Amino acid sequence: MQFEVWAPQAGRVTLVCDGARHALEPDPQRPGWWTGEAAAQDGSRYGFALDDGPVLPDPRSRRQPDGPDGPSAVVDHSRYTWRSSGWAGRPLPGAVVYELHVGTFTREGTFDAAAERLEHVADLGVTHVELMPVCPFPGRHGWGYEGVSLWAVHEPYGGPLGLKRFVDRAHELGLGVVLDVVHNHLGPSGNHLPRFGPYFTDTHHTPWGPAVNLDARGSDEVRDFLVGSALAWLRDYRIDGLRLDAVHALVDTRARHFLEELSAAVDALAERLGRPLFLIAESDRNDPRLITPRAEGGLGVHAQWNDDFHHALHTALTGESQGYYADFARAPLAALAKTLTGGFFHDGTYSSFRGRRHGRPLDRTRVPAHRLLGYAQTHDQIGNRARGERLSLLLKDSPGLLACAAVLTLTAPFTPMLFMGEEWAAGTPWQFFTDHTDPELAEAVRQGRRREFAAHGWPAEEVPDPQDAATRERSCLDFSEREREPHARMLRWYRRLIALRHEQPDLTDPDLADTRVAYDEQARWLAFRRGDVRVAVNLGAGPAAVPLGSRPARVLAAWDPVQPPGADGLLRLPGQSCAVLLQP
Incomplete structure (x- = not known):
């Protein structure tokens, strides 16, 4: 060999x-x-x-049986016989994405245990599951963003064979699989790359230390290393798409940006394999060039997370105004309306959180709406809170507001994404947890977490210890909740809304400019039109009369019983409620 x-x-x-x-x-x-x-x-x-x-270990190791610091192991990918050999792929347009963390989706925390629960996801109407990172990291449990060995699979999850079995089962159920990959940094523990060559550079710095070397001496090989890793997931594991973590931290001054090179390589592989492949970026820049095709002068990434939609929706639901929520909280329904029609809220406007202007406008005539992912919750937005509260905990006394969050996410112009358990208003938190085997690093993470939240007024004893096994245990889903109220009602609501998204072509119309929004900031109602579909939400405590026009309408879904608008054209919505109507 x-x-x-x-x-x-x-x-x-x-x-x-x-x-x-x-x-x-x-x-x-x-x-x-x-x-x-x-x-x-x-x-x-x-x-x-x-x-x-x-x-x-080999920098390009395909397997680390004993963890990041142990020897590598040879993997013969041809030994696995795929059951779903006829899988033709699922493209991103029209998708509904479900973010899933293998280590807490089930208490077992393995690929095989997660695969046994995939029928629930398929029955929900989801089209793609998005796995949080699965590269090897220290210990057994963690989020995965401190991974190393970018070509290998975390052994406690089930290693390479476990991932293949998971993907195989997903494909059998008609689900595409997206994998979260981290190119902007590697974990501090088990990272032996600097001994081999200039994988990192002091030319640029990131929150995690020296930047990955994309533009200094030796960067040709580093770029090939990252591109090769990405293509290996898509080819050897039959993954359908990759989510790229924090691409704003990929500092690259070369004429051809690394992301442009990566998107070209992925498109070429898709053509060779004869199935759709795509990249979804996490970006903090609100720069539409990221998701503009290469032929039109962009970087060619196929989609990106849209935090502006989340922030506007979160402030409208919760009233929170700290940190980056401040600009959205001044007029949350106006902010929500702007994202629904323009994609970005900060499109060159002043950001008080950053102390400068931020973003650039999307060209709505050229950027299809599915290139933005919209969501009410993600692992970041939940887990980076001090106590890891989901919206279902923040709004536990307001199930109608949770229903409004669902309807806005699943009928908005964007590709909707859910975070595991959201569909039944899970009562479990999702907290930050680690399992560092280095005692000094473990203590540094513990104290750093406490200092971070102490600056925001959180007593140290109220911040969960990330190294405590109970923190991970609290974060595991309890699937038995689905059978009990009020969780069962919420699950039925999500299933109905996802079914509507598949049934009504207007809800997957890629024309972002076709969305029309009306709202009343004081009365706290918002309504928007997408073709013949009308969506109305009342976030206020009291009833609201929402003007939809007097043309005949049919109620497609409603959280509380409502009648179509009468001769006066007003839809009368109870407090904290919502409805979807068809009004040709």
């Missing part, structure tokens, strides 16, 4: 495979690369020693 590794700073490289040592030779065709052969098979353990130093 052929082995290779990029180690441009090494004078000697030794492969250690199943206990035998083999000197590698420089590759004359590729400066900095070392190659050699050794007897190996699926499961063989190996690593590389640089200049007679310790044996290190």
